[in-house]
Amino acid sequence: MLEIMHTRPQSLFDQLDAMQRLLSRSFGGEGAPGGIRSVAYGAFPEINVGRTPDSVEVFAFAPGIDASSIDVTIERNVLKISGERAAAVPPRDAKAQVYANERPAGRFSRAVSLPDDVDPMRVEARYRDGVLRISVALSAAAQPQRIAVR
């Protein structure tokens, strides 16, 4: 929340407005607050981030994508996931009637801020059952180190 305040003009109304929007997203009933780089509510793919003692785990829920075409990059601790999903509904001129078209289609791109202590050289990405799982190891230097006292 502090980050949002610093990227916006400092007028009181702007700060209250930014806080209001962050809160309504947080308590809209859909889970914990998103990071500052979470784009619009309902962006595709949805992302969950977790942390273990030695890694950060990012899960992107993206069914029906060709794994080899997903673009995963890390730059300055920002993880970016981009790709494209083909539309499944028939085009307008086909002899078909479309009743629902809720599944996002087309190009997508999402960015996630990673904590400062990640090691961008040690990343693994796996795609299974429509979930892209990206594991980023934490850098060894950032691990708490026990110092012996003589």
Next chain:
Amino acid sequence: MSERNQLTDPKSAASSERPVSPAVDIFEDATGITVLADMPGVSRERLDVKLDGDTLSIEGRVELDAPAQMRALFAELSVPRFRRTFTLSRELDAGRIEANLKDGILTLQVPKLAHAQPRRIEVTAG
């Protein structure tokens, strides 16, 4: 800020929360209706497709291969269950539904009953 949620805490009780409705595409052509549902993280063992009379229901449980000691930082998908129901109209042949699950997409194809399919009627002369 809550640091645990059902999708990343393996020990939490199975869904006390309402399931999420999966996004669907539905279209119909001459031969029948096709439904595609986004159910990421659902494998075949965790998927239930049920037909009860003319009500079709799809339900899937999300399972992530997350490490046991993981704690959540943030979660946009926070309920590990998908569920949605549809009412099939009379001209659909519910008994011949075909279901396919691949990469988290459930595809259902329901053909129309034979007599309900558009047919060209031959006109004889004289």
